[in-house]
Amino acid sequence: MLGIAALLLLAMAALFFRDWGAYRRASADADRTREILESVGRLFSTVQDAETGQRGYLLTGQEKYLTPYNQAIQLASGEMARLKGLLNRPNDHPDEALRLNTLLDQKLAELRKTVELRRNQGFQTALDEVLTDRGKQYMDQIRTLCTGIETREYSALIDGSREETGYARRTELVMISGSALLFVFLIAASVATNRAVLAREQSLRETSEARDLLQTTLASIGDAVVTTDTEGRIVFANHVARALFATGDADVSGRPLDQLFRIVNEHTRARVESPVTKVMRMGEVVGLANHTLLIAQDGAEIPIDDSGAPIRDANGAIRGTVLVFRDITGRKRAEDAARLLAHVVESSDDAIISTGLDGVVTSWNKGAERIFGYSASEMIGQPIFVLAPPDRALEMSGILKRIAQGQRVDHFDSVRLGKHGALVNVSLTISPIIDAAGKVVGASKIARDITERTLAAKAIEQQASLLARSNADLQQFTYAASHDLQEPLRTVVTFTQLLAERYQGKLDAEANEFMGYVISAATRMRLLITDLLNYSRIVHHDDVPLKEFAVKDAVDLAVHNLQLAIQESGAVVETGPLPTLRADKVQMIQLFQNLISNAIKYRASQVPIVRISAEPASHEWVIAVSDNGVGIPPEYREYIFGLFKRLHGHDQAGSGVGLAICKSIAERHGGRIWVESETGRGSTFKFSIPGKEPRTA
Amino acid sequence: MARVLIVEDHVPDVYLVKEALRSSGVQFELTHVNDGNAARVYLIDVTSGGIPDLIFLDLNLPKADGMELLRMIRTWPHLAKVPVAVLTSSSSPADKEKAYRLGANLFITKPASLPEFLSTIGGAAKQLLGS
Numbered sequence: 126m127l128g129i130a131a132l133l134l135l136a137m138a139a140l141f142f143r144d145w146g147a148y149r150r151a152s153a154d155a156d157r158t159r160e161i162l163e164s165v166g167r168l169f170s171t172v173q174d175a176e177t178g179q180r181g182y183l184l185t186g187q188e189k190y191l192t193p194y195n196q197a198i199q200l201a202s203g204e205m206a207r208l209k210g211l212l213n214r215p216n217d218h219p220d221e222a223l224r225l226n227t228l229l230d231q232k233l234a235e236l237r238k239t240v241e242l243r244r245n246q247g248f249q250t251a252l253d254e255v256l257t258d259r260g261k262q263y264m265d266q267i268r269t270l271c272t273g274i275e276t277r278e279y280s281a282l283i284d285g286s287r288e289e290t291g292y293a294r295r296t297e298l299v300m301i302s303g304s305a306l307l308f309v310f311l312i313a314a315s316v317a318t319n320r321a322v323l324a325r326e327q328s329l330r331e332t333s334e335a336r337d338l339l340q341t342t343l344a345s346i347g348d349a350v351v352t353t354d355t356e357g358r359i360v361f362a363n364h365v366a367r368a369l370f371a372t373g374d375a376d377v378s379g380r381p382l383d384q385l386f387r388i389v390n391e392h393t394r395a396r397v398e399s400p401v402t403k404v405m406r407m408g409e410v411v412g413l414a415n416h417t418l419l420i421a422q423d424g425a426e427i428p429i430d431d432s433g434a435p436i437r438d439a440n441g442a443i444r445g446t447v448l449v450f451r452d453i454t455g456r457k458r459a460e461d462a463a464r465l466l467a468h469v470v471e472s473s474d475d476a477i478i479s480t481g482l483d484g485v486v487t488s489w490n491k492g493a494e495r496i497f498g499y500s501a502s503e504m505i506g507q508p509i510f511v512l513a514p515p516d517r518a519l520e521m522s523g524i525l526k527r528i529a530q531g532q533r534v535d536h537f538d539s540v541r542l543g544k545h546g547a548l549v550n551v552s553l554t555i556s557p558i559i560d561a562a563g564k565v566v567g568a569s570k571i572a573r574d575i576t577e578r579t580l581a582a583k584a585i586e587q588q589a590s591l592l593a594r595s596n597a598d599l600q601q602f603t604y605a606a607s608h609d610l611q612e613p614l615r616t617v618v619t620f621t622q623l624l625a626e627r628y629q630g631k632l633d634a635e636a637n638e639f640m641g642y643v644i645s646a647a648t649r650m651r652l653l654i655t656d657l658l659n660y661s662r663i664v665h666h667d668d669v670p671l672k673e674f675a676v677k678d679a680v681d682l683a684v685h686n687l688q689l690a691i692q693e694s695g696a697v698v699e700t701g702p703l704p705t706l707r708a709d710k711v712q713m714i715q716l717f718q719n720l721i722s723n724a725i726k727y728r729a730s731q732v733p734i735v736r737i738s739a740e741p742a743s744h745e746w747v748i749a750v751s752d753n754g755v756g757i758p759p760e761y762r763e764y765i766f767g768l769f770k771r772l773h774g775h776d777q778a779g780s781g782v783g784l785a786i787c788k789s790i791a792e793r794h795g796g797r798i799w800v801e802s803e804t805g806r807g808s809t810f811k812f813s814i815p816g817k818e819p820r821t822a
Numbered sequence: 823m824a825r826v827l828i829v830e831d832h833v834p835d836v837y838l839v840k841e842a843l844r845s846s847g848v849q850f851e852l853t854h855v856n857d858g859n860a861a862r863v864y865l866i867d868v869t870s871g872g873i874p875d876l877i878f879l880d881l882n883l884p885k886a887d888g889m890e891l892l893r894m895i896r897t898w899p900h901l902a903k904v905p906v907a908v909l910t911s912s913s914s915p916a917d918k919e920k921a922y923r924l925g926a927n928l929f930i931t932k933p934a935s936l937p938e939f940l941s942t943i944g945g946a947a948k949q950l951l952g953s
Contacts (some may be wrong), residue, residue, distance in 0.1 A: 615934045616834045622936035623841065651934055767850050 130310055137303035141296060148292040155285040158278045164208040165278070168225075171197045171204055172232060176264060179236045181245050183251050191240065192677045198233060205229055212274075225270050234262035234606060253419050349450040352436065357401035360445060369450060371421040382448075391416035391428065404433040404446040421448065428457050476551075477573040479558060481635075482529050484509045484521070487567065496551070496574045500545030503514045509570075512541040514548060528557045528568040532576045538575065550579040600664055607658040614654060656782035660768065663712065663789045671794075674710050676703040676748065680737055683717035687725070694733055696725045702740035704746050712790045717750070719783040720810050724752035726779065729805070745796065746816050751809035757802040766798065787812070824850045827874040829861040829891065830909070831884050832872050835932065838939055839878055841876070843918070845923050846944030848951060858886015862894070865901060874904055877927075878943075881910040881917065889920060894923035905950035 178194025182188075205226055212222040239260065243251035254260075343350055349366035353359055359377050362370075367377060370385045377385065388397045403411050414430045419429045433448040470477045476493035480486050483588035486509055489501040497504075497512060504511075513521045517540060524534055531555040541549050551572040558567040621643050632640075677700060684691065684698050691698065698721060706713070717737070724735045731753060739748045757765060757772065764770050766788040784798075791798040791812040802808035826843065830836050836854050843850050853874070855861045861883075877895070881888035892908070895901045907928040908921045918929045928946050933939040 608911075611934070612832075614830070615911070615932060618934060619838060619936045619939055622833060623838075626936070 130307070130314065133303065133306060133310065137307075138301060139201045140299040140303075142698050143154060144296040144299065148296070151285050151289045151292060154214075155282055155289070155812055157214065158282045158285065161208065162213045162275060162282070163324055164204060164211055164277050165271050165274050168201065168204040168208055168229070169267065171201045172229065172264070172267055175201065175233065175236055178258070179240055182240060183248070183255065186243060186248065194236070194240070198236075201229060201233060221270070221274070225267065225274075225691065228263055228267045228270060232260065232267060235263055292762045304486070315737040349452075351382065351448045351450070352445055353382055353401050353448070355443060356446045357399065357446075359385075366450065366629050369419065369421065369427065369452060371423040371425060372621050385422065387420045388417050388429070388431075389420060400431060400448050401446050404435050407433055408443065410434040427455050430456075456623040460819070473571075474574075476506075476570070476574075478508045478509070478572070479567055480525075481567045481569070482525060482565065484525055493572070496543070496549055496572060497541065498547075512543075514542045517541070524553075524555055525568060528555060529565055531559075531565055532555055533557065533751040538579075541572070549574060550576040600661060601660040603657060603664075607654050607661055610654050611651075611658065614647060614651055618644070618651060621647060633776045650698065653780045653782070656780040656786075659715075660782050660789065663715075663786055663793070672710060673705055674706050674713075676713070678740065679713040680717050682714045683721055686714070686718050687722055689724060690725050694725050694728060696728070696733040696735060698735045701736070703737070703739050703748070704741070704816065706746060706816055708794055708814055709790075712793070716787050716790045716812070719787050720750040723779075723783060723810075724750065724754055724808075727752075727754045727806075729753065729755050742813065744815060745813045746814045747811055749809050749811045751807060756806050757800055757808050758803040758804050759802075760766055762800050765800070824848060824875040824947075825853065825872055826850045826862070826876045826878070826947070827853045827855070827861075828878040828909075829855050829858070829883065829888070830878065830880045831856050831882075832880070835880075835909070838936075839943055842943035843947055845940050846948055848944075848947050850947075857884040858888070860885075860892055861891055862886065865895065865898070865899060873900060876904045876947060877904055878909045879906055881908060881912060881921070892921065892924045892926060896919045907946050907950060 136678050140224070174193050175197035177193065178190055178197060181190030182194065209222045209226065213219070235254075238252050239251050242254055252667070344363045346363060347365065349369040350361075350363045351359060351366050352361045358379050358381050362377050367373070372385060382401055383399055388400070389395060390397055397417055400411070410432065411434075412430075417429055417431075418426045420426055430453045431448060431450040433446050435443045436445045436447055438444050470488075472492050473490060473492045474495075476496045477488075478486060478493050479488045486504045486507055489499070489504045493504070494500050495672050499511075510518060510521055520539065524537075527534065533554075534555050537553045537555075539551055539553055541551050543549050548610045552575045555568050556573045558569050560566045621640060625637075625640050625644065629637075636710040680698075680700055680703065690696075721735055721737075725733050734753050736751045737748070738751075739746050741747075761772055765772060766784045768785040770785075771779055771781040787810075788798050791814070795815045796813040798810065798812040800808055828836055828839055830839070836852075836887070840852055843852065853864070854866050868926060879888055888908070888910070892906060895904065895906060905927045906925065907930055908926045909930050909932060909933050910917065912918075913931040921929045927950055930942060930946060933942050
């Protein structure tokens, strides 16, 4: 740019100087022309002066007229010499000056001759000479020549002046256009310069921004970053590093790295070589040994992973080190968890298998090897469908379809085919494997071998159905027996009574006594059979819809039914707050009646007191009937609930069915019955009846 | 003199019914048939003993079901109005309901003690005979 400007200036100067020179030359030419014109004029007037003097002398003969003549003669030759000098320009014809000179000399010579003739021979002779007109001819020729020169020079003068004006105009043009060009150039240069300055500012700003960005990046990086000099003193430590070393907000610059923390082996606790030393020694990027702990200022031990690298200057000399530490607590925890998980999976008794959505097996644990007989190497990469018995292929693909839709399968019992063709009963729990993006990518299956369980369940089922049949048979038998026994017994009883009534006093005393025995035995037998029938009816009982009722009502009715026994014994029946229950009310009355009746029946010496209370338990009511009777020895607490089981020998009062009926009623309601007792201290019979919201009535 | 028919295979009960009628003071003439067929024969050919004033009918009978007999009795026009007391050892509510549905006037479960038997049957006879 500058070069262009200089060239432009140079060109302008050159043009200027050229035109200026031309102008000067033209101007000089004009001056000379003017001198020539003056000289020619002076020369011609000198010749005229000389001629005028000659004429005067010729006419008068007086010498005084010769003074201008003489002066002119003297001047003429000088003037002629000057003119000759002026007329030697390159373009001038040399003959022109010579001819004028010759003509001048000839004229002057004619003048001198006529003057001489007058002086020496008189006027006439001189006149004669004049009359030859030679002098006049010279004069005319001189005049012609001078006029020619004058005409030419004048025109030259006019031309020169025109040329001069041209040069001046051209110089002006050059100056103006040059200036304009320079001005444009200056503006362009100024714009260019401005732009360059702006660019430089921009570049400076960018450099500074880049440095800031680098600083921010280092500071905000998730790992601890430390740079040190070659001596291991800290130059820079980012926020994470300061947190890791637990140095707080203290400025750590310039402090030796080794003062801030120690790095030891996790197992041996031996100090590990400082990363700075290691980097300086190796001169290249290094990583730390595994299992290293960083012990921070506050004594915290942090498992770390680290790497270090030398910082080199432009010449490749090491100027320091940069170290990166990563707290791998989380990773170690995740690794431990993953290891634990892997161990759990491996050591599980259940088969734990994962497959892709196409059914290709991707993992296969020991449990799967044991249950299905295939090793992991045999199965991984194989389709899971090899486990499908011929009739279950559709089931397996159906399950995979459900999994692909994100559903899961829980405890689904099925059958799979083992390696050696054996069928394995399995309980399957299959759930989708979902990747980080939430997409279902496979299935994880847990298969529990339930072959044994299935067999056991089958055995139990068989046992149960056997038992149920046997129970049903027994109940049928009990019912039939008690019912059918009742008929003949009724006849025995009624006819013995009829006999006794009709023949009272007509037989001897022994016969009466025997009849008494028959009646007594028959009556007892009727009691037994009636109770047995009752029991059988409760066991047999078709489900009566349960109704909500106040337990207090059932107790009152039971007490009412037992009025006679209560009056005879003077027993006191006390009831606490009792709830409402959903139950078979008739059976509940029976239950209370049996328990209260027992309490009175097996009383001790004092007046029987029976207390009935209820307390809520989780989802059920526990109702207690306690007495102050003889009590029950611990070893009989289960026994007494059996059919026909009695504690009190040939006591007339009991049939041994009452508590069996109670047990049956409690169980039919989904509850249970038990007794808490000590011999001689009374008994507390408790039974539970389920109720969703136990509450006090 | 009331004509009473008892359809009963268990002879001791016939004695008991007789005893009950006797003790109730009702004047009666008792006819006893042992089984369902005999009852049918007797009831079709009423000329032999005349239309009974009261029938005691056991349910558990040989050769014919007591319920079936009851149904027949109620379909024959000449017997339609004769009072029938079902006298059975059954205490099943289902039997009781069925018997009443078929037209029984009383359903009596045979009482298990003599005094009860006598009073129940005697009372029933007096009630049904309208005396």
